[in-house]
Each structure stands twice: as structure tokens, then as C-alpha cells.
Amino acid sequence: MHAAARRRSLSDPFAVMLQPPPDESPAQREMRILAEQQAKHISDAIDEQIRMDKTEMRKAKPDVKILLLGQSESGKSTTLKQFQLMHTPAAFNSERLAWRSVIYLNLVRSIRRILDAISANPDPDPHDLAFDGASIISDRTSGVSPPPQDPEKVREAAEKYADYTAQLAPLLELEERLIRMLSEDDEDDEATRLGDGSTPGWSVPRASTSTTSSGSVSGRRPSIHVDASTPEKTAAAPRRAEVSVRTTSNWKKALSLRRDKLKSTSPHTGTNELVGWWEDPEDPVHVLDRCKAAMTQLWEDRWVRARLQEKRIRLEESSGFYLDEIERITSKKYFPTDDDVLKARLKTMGVVEHEFALESGLRRSKWKIYDVGGARNQRQAWAPYFEDVNAIIFLAPISAFDQVLTEDSRVNRLEDSLLLWRTVVGNKLLANAAIVLFLNKCDLLQSKLESGVLLKSHLLTYGERPNDYESVSKYLRNKFGLIHQQHTPSKDRELYIHYTAVTDTRRTATIIASVRDSVLRLNLKTSKLM
Numbered sequence: 111m112h113a114a115a116r117r118r119s120l121s122d123p124f125a126v127m128l129q130p131p132p133d134e135s136p137a138q139r140e141m142r143i144l145a146e147q148q149a150k151h152i153s154d155a156i157d158e159q160i161r162m163d164k165t166e167m168r169k170a171k172p173d174v175k176i177l178l179l180g181q182s183e184s185g186k187s188t189t190l191k192q193f194q195l196m197h198t199p200a201a202f203n204s205e206r207l208a209w210r211s212v213i214y215l216n217l218v219r220s221i222r223r224i225l226d227a228i229s230a231n232p233d234p235d236p237h238d239l240a241f242d243g244a245s246i247i248s249d250r251t252s253g254v255s256p257p258p259q260d261p262e263k264v265r266e267a268a269e270k271y272a273d274y275t276a277q278l279a280p281l282l283e284l285e286e287r288l289i290r291m292l293s294e295d296d297e298d299d300e301a302t303r304l305g306d307g308s309t310p311g312w313s314v315p316r317a318s319t320s321t322t323s324s325g326s327v328s329g330r331r332p333s334i335h336v337d338a339s340t341p342e343k344t345a346a347a348p349r350r351a352e353v354s355v356r357t358t359s360n361w362k363k364a365l366s367l368r369r370d371k372l373k374s375t376s377p378h379t380g381t382n383e384l385v386g387w388w389e390d391p392e393d394p395v396h397v398l399d400r401c402k403a404a405m406t407q408l409w410e411d412r413w414v415r416a417r418l419q420e421k422r423i424r425l426e427e428s429s430g431f432y433l434d435e436i437e438r439i440t441s442k443k444y445f446p447t448d449d450d451v452l453k454a455r456l457k458t459m460g461v462v463e464h465e466f467a468l469e470s471g472l473r474r475s476k477w478k479i480y481d482v483g484g485a486r487n488q489r490q491a492w493a494p495y496f497e498d499v500n501a502i503i504f505l506a507p508i509s510a511f512d513q514v515l516t517e518d519s520r521v522n523r524l525e526d527s528l529l530l531w532r533t534v535v536g537n538k539l540l541a542n543a544a545i546v547l548f549l550n551k552c553d554l555l556q557s558k559l560e561s562g563v564l565l566k567s568h569l570l571t572y573g574e575r576p577n578d579y580e581s582v583s584k585y586l587r588n589k590f591g592l593i594h595q596q597h598t599p600s601k602d603r604e605l606y607i608h609y610t611a612v613t614d615t616r617r618t619a620t621i622i623a624s625v626r627d628s629v630l631r632l633n634l635k636t637s638k639l640m
């Protein structure tokens with residue numbers, strides 16, 4: 111309340127009572143004026159405090175709350191990285207070095223996938239089916255036993271496998287070490303509590319870890335762990351399971367700060383000096399450097415490529431693919447580029463919150479963006495965030511039409527995306543939220559179609575339509591659009607659809623700017639209506 115409004119009028123009985131007495135002496139008058147001045151001073155201070163509190167409150171409340179939704183590997187965290195690159199580049203840069211370990215881990219994992227694939231006695235791994243883009247149709251008919259093998263070929267395969275495994279054994283040890291490094295600041299009880307990722311304790315917003323644009327973390331400690339939660343990922347081979355991260359900041363900090371530990375005592379001055387990580391004999395880069403030639407040989411081996419093709423393993427289309435750049439990635443002074451960081455794959459567990467200040471025209475707005483885990487056992491954590499969200503960015507990786515889910519190899523990824531989309535757009539809590547659909551991984555869709563993979567083999571309703579990028583992308587756009595139209599609880603809600611490849615910085619920057627403007631425009635319209 112303003113001070114003037116608190117001053118009492120003469121009709122106020124208290125004001126009448128407080129009127130100066132008619133026989134007031136000059137000394138009394140002076141005292142009274144002083145007291146009134148003090149009271150006014152206090153009253154003004156209170157008013158100022160209230161005004162400041164209001165401003166603070168306005169500051170604390172984000173203008174826009176956005177949820178990134180979509181199945182696992184749809185590109186949610188990559189989209190968030192693009193927001194960071196555009197709006198908090200300093201924070202992105204400060205975390206760049208920490209991504210090195212994830213990139214190494216992705217590279218080592220690709221090598222292990224090849225070794226598994228060429229193994230003479232392969233251990234059937236449902237992840238590989240999901241990973242290599244095996245179609246749901248071919249999976250369902252794969253009960254046929256393989257033709258009898260030529261003994262000479264079997265011997266050759268066994269020799270090759272033994273040879274490569276011996277040369278690359280240090281990499282397999284390095285994989286364990288990298289996982290340990292990434293989870294070093296994890297707490298035992300936390301890791302246990304996380305369990306299968308469905309513990310109610312962290313599935314509600316309150317329990318989420320809050321990260322700000324500058325990368326600071328508040329709330330619970332993060333944890334990175336090998337996700338052995340899904341049925342397929344049991345005792346078979348925990349190393350095969352994907353490495354996941356509950357939050358993104360502490361591990362980044364821990365690995366960036368590792369640089370500070372790299373001090374050596376100078377032989378000349380006797381003082382501690384900061385040195386590069388490559389001077390640290392324990393750094394993973396040395397193992398990678400030693401295995402560089404064997405890795406390159408393995409990846410370029412035509413016999414190996416033929417085995418991968420037989421098993422329909424298309425590593426080039428997989429997440430965290432760096433095999434074409436072994437030389438650069440394993441060099442001693444390797445420093446991840448923007449593209450390397452965007453390509454790095456680390457599965458999200460739980461919900462991660464990021465804040466951004468976005469400029470649009472002359473207006474600066476505060477955005478909170480929530481990145482969630484998209485795997486099936488993560489989805490129950492989404493609903494508590496629906497309530498007052500302003501917009502949803504839903505990512506549907508349309509290149510995945512011939513792939514199955516990692517967590518359930520019976521389910522086609524496109525089918526899962528369509529069902530998930532239907533649930534999201536039909537949700538009443540989201541009736542007032544703007545819906546933005548990213549038909550993502552368009553780059554992969556294009557190369558997949560060009561390599562001859564037919565959409566109609568996986569999506570029967572596609573029929574005899576042409577199998578080119580234009581026709582397929584348009585068809586899928588219409589399919590998603592129609593589901594929205596049929597299931598939306600508010601008929602006049604606008605749907606914004608974009609064809610995206612969120613690893614492409616230039617293209618995504620334009621799309622993000624357009625999303626920002628649409629969301630702000632809608633927000634303004636809604637607040638005027640209220």
C-alpha cells in the first residue's frame with residue numbers, strides 16, 4: 111500500500127484523535143513533527159520493501175515454462191544444448207571439456223558394438239536390434255535359423271575376432287574407467303535410491319535438481335549410472351547398457367575442475383604449475399592414442415563392414431557416432447567442438463531444469479526449460495510438470511520408423527512416438543499449453559530413405575506412395591497433425607510443426623527463434639485475456 115493511502119483523512123476517528131492538541135507548546139509541536147516524520151520514514155521504508163519484494167517475486171517467477179517431451183533418443187537434451195549454445199554460450203563453453211569423457215565413452219562403445227557383432231559366438235543383445243534399426247517386421251519373423259556356415263569362414267571369423275579383441279582389450283578396461291570417472295561424485299545411497307528410475311522420491315518436480323543457465327546446481331546431488339533397469343538389461347551384460355545422467359551439471363563441473371588438479375612441480379622453480387590434461391599419464395587419452403591404429407583398422411576392415419551389413423547394424427546412424435573421426439578425437443590435445451558436444455550421447459534420468467533469459471524485440475523474458483528422461487520407465491515423472499506449463503516441445507524422431515525401442519524390442523519407435531504424441535496432445539492439463547512439434551532427425555530420415563529403406567515395410571498404411579524424403583516427411587507431418595486435431599481438448603489450439611535436425615546448429619537456431627516468438631506472442635495474448 112502506498113504511504114499516501116495510509117495517511118488518514120480527517121473523517122478517520124484515529125486521525126481526529128491524533129490531531130495536535132489546541133494548547134500544544136512549541137516544544138511539544140517539535141516533538142510531534144519529529145515523531146510524524148519518523149513514522150513516515152518507517153512507512154515509506156515498508157512500502158519500498160513491498161515494492162522490492164513484488165519485483166523480486168516477478169523476477170523469480172519465470173515468464174515462460176517449457177517442457178521438452180519425446181521418447182528416449184528423440185533429441186530433447188540436444189535441443190536443450192542448442193538453447194544453451196544460443197543463450198548461455200559462456201556456460202556451454204565452460205562445460206565443453208567435460209564432454210570429452212562422454213565422447214570417449216561413445217567412441218569406445220561403438221568399438222565394443224563392432225566387436226560384439228563380429229564375435230564368432232555372438233551373445234544376442236536386444237539393444238543391438240534396437241540400436242541397429244532392425245525393423246519390427248523383420249524382428250517378428252527372425253525365428254528362422256541361420257544357414258549352415260562354411261568351416262573356413264568360421265575359422266577366419268574366430269581368428270579376426272581374437273586378434274581385434276587382443277589389440278583392443280585396453281579400450282574395454284577404459285570403458286569401465288570412464289563410467290567410474292563420470293560417476294565419481296555420485297553418492298552410494300543416491301545410486302541405490304535411484305533404483306530403476308521410478309522411485310517416487312525423485313519423480314516429482316520438488317525433487318528435481320535445479321540447474322541454472324550458468325550451470326549451477328541446487329537440490330539433490332546428481333548421479334550418473336549404467337541403467338540396468340529394463341528387463342533386457344539384467345545380468346546379461348551391464349556394460350552393454352546405456353550410461354545415463356540424472357542431472358547435467360555436477361559431473362560437468364567435476365570433470366572441468368579436474369583440470370585444476372593437473373598441477374606439476376616445475377623442476378626449475380619448484381613451484382606448482384598448471385599443465386594440460388595430456389600431461390597427466392592417467393588421462394584416458396593415452397589409452398585411446400595407443401589403440402588408435404587398431405580402432406581405425408577395425409572400422410575400415412571390409413570384412414568387418416560386411417558382418418555389420420549382414421546384421422543390419424548401421425553405426426553411422428547411431429547416437430554418439432565418432433568412428434569416422436578416430437584420428438581427431440583420439441589426438442592428445444583434442445578439445446570438443448560444438449558439433450562434437452551436440453552429438454555426444456548421455457541418457458537423461460529424471461527431470462533437469464534450466465533457466466534462460468531470452469531477448470525478443472525489446473523484451474527480455476525468463477524461461478525455464480525442463481528436460482526429461484524419455485525412456486518408458488521415466489515417463490511417469492512428466493505429469494507433475496504439466497500443470498502450469500506454457501509450451502511443450504515434443505520431439506518425434508521420424509527417421510526411427512524402422513527401429514525398435516531400447517527398453518522393449520517388440521515396440522517400433524515410430525509407433526511409440528505416435529502413441530506418446532496422442533497421449534500428450536490429448537492431456538487436459540495441457541489444454542492451454544502451446545504445442546510445438548519437432549519432426550526430428552530429418553537428416554537421418556533422408557539418408558535412410560536414400561539408402562533404400564522402405565517406409566511401407568514398417569508402416570503398412572503408407573502403401574504404394576513414393577519413398578522419397580518429400581513424400582515421407584509430408585505424410586508423417588499430416589499423420590501427427592491429424593492426431594492432434596482428433597485428440598486435442600481445445601479445438602482452437604494452434605500446433606506449430608517444424609522439420610528439424612537438432613544437431614544442426616544453424617538450422618536449429620532459426621527454428622528456436624521462431625518458437626520463442628510464437629510462444630511469447632501466445633503468452634502475451636493469453637495474459638491480455640486474463
Ligand SMILES: Nc1nc2c(ncn2[C@@H]2O[C@H](COP(=O)(O)OP(=O)(O)OP(=O)(O)O)[C@@H](O)[C@H]2O)c(=O)[nH]1
Pocket residue numbers: 180181182183184185186187188189428429430431452453454455456457458459482483484485550551552553554610611612613614
Ligand atoms: N543425426 C542426428 N542426430 C541427432 C538428432 N537429434 C539428436 N541426435 C542425436 O541423437 C542422440 C540422442 O539425443 P538426446 O538429445 O540425448 O536424446 P533424448 O531425447 O534427450 O534422450 P533421453 O535422455 O534418453 O530421453 C544424441 O547422440 C544426439 O546427438 C538429429 O536431428 N540428427
Ligand SMILES: [Mg+2]
Pocket residue numbers: 186187188456457458481482483484
Ligand atoms: Mg536426454
